[in-house]
Each structure stands twice: as C-alpha cells, then as structure tokens.
Amino acid sequence: MEWDDVDRLLKLFKENELAELEFQDERFRLHVKALHGAPPTVPVPVPAAPVQPSQPPAPPEPEAREDAGRVITSPFVGTFYRQPAPDSPPYVEVGQVVSKGQVLCIVEAMKLMNEIEADIGGRIAKIYVENGKPVEFGESLFLIEPH
Numbered sequence: 001m002e003w004d005d006v007d008r009l010l011k012l013f014k015e016n017e018l019a020e021l022e023f024q025d026e027r028f029r030l031h032v033k034a035l036h037g038a039p040p041t042v043p044v045p046v047p048a049a050p051v052q053p054s055q056p057p058a059p060p061e062p063e064a065r066e067d068a069g070r071v072i073t074s075p076f077v078g079t080f081y082r083q084p085a086p087d088s089p090p091y092v093e094v095g096q097v098v099s100k101g102q103v104l105c106i107v108e109a110m111k112l113m114n115e116i117e118a119d120i121g122g123r124i125a126k127i128y129v130e131n132g133k134p135v136e137f138g139e140s141l142f143l144i145e146p147h
Contacts, residue, residue: 072141072143074107082127092124103115125144128141
C-alpha cells in the first residue's frame, strides 16, 4: 500500500461521512474512526508511517530542569493536540503522574492522528508546545521527571 492509497481511503472515509473504516493487507493495517465530528483518528500504529481544536493556553508551569528528566519529542512534523476531541479534557496536565505507555497527546501528520505515549513513568514537569501549534520532527513536547 502506498501513501496515495491511504489518501484515497481517507477521502472515501470523509466523503461518505463514515464512522469507522478498517483496511488490512499482508503488511499494512489502517483503522480510522471519527470522534464526534472531529477529523478521523488512527488509533493503531501504521508501519513505515510517520494530531485539532483550539484550547486556551495551559496555566503557568513550575520551572523544570531538563537535566532532571526525560524529554519526549515529536516523531513527526505535524500539529500538536493535547486532547482527543475539541470537547474533551487534555490527556495530561503539568504535575500529573503518568505511566509508561500512557497517551500524552496527538500529533496530526498527513491527516493521520498519531497518539504519542510516555516511554517512561513519572511526573509531567513541563509541556513545551501550545495546543494546535505546529511541531517539527524532534521538537520537545513534554518533560517527564521519572519516579
């Protein structure tokens, strides 16, 4: 499956206002699901493949030292979203304790919603990016202080 094929499937999904679409072949799986009128999401990782709504800026954060934790970076160029849908609360807040594998945010890349997970457990010390802002590959998203 090529990116043009994925693009055609996503256009079909959008044009027909489908609630869910799933496609699988021997080396590729795509599962797209609409969230309350929001753009489609892709909750499963896509092999060889590299997140929307406006939200008021986060409250001021306590000063965090980058050498005191793990920086989670963006694996893609895309748009950073702190919540799964416009009317949903953010996945995480500064000061919240998270576990390894917990979803922290979504980065939308090429109209695909990619969940970014914590690779360690700890406390969210800093959120570097505002909701709805573009991010670059390797850009810092979160600082997690390990337990």
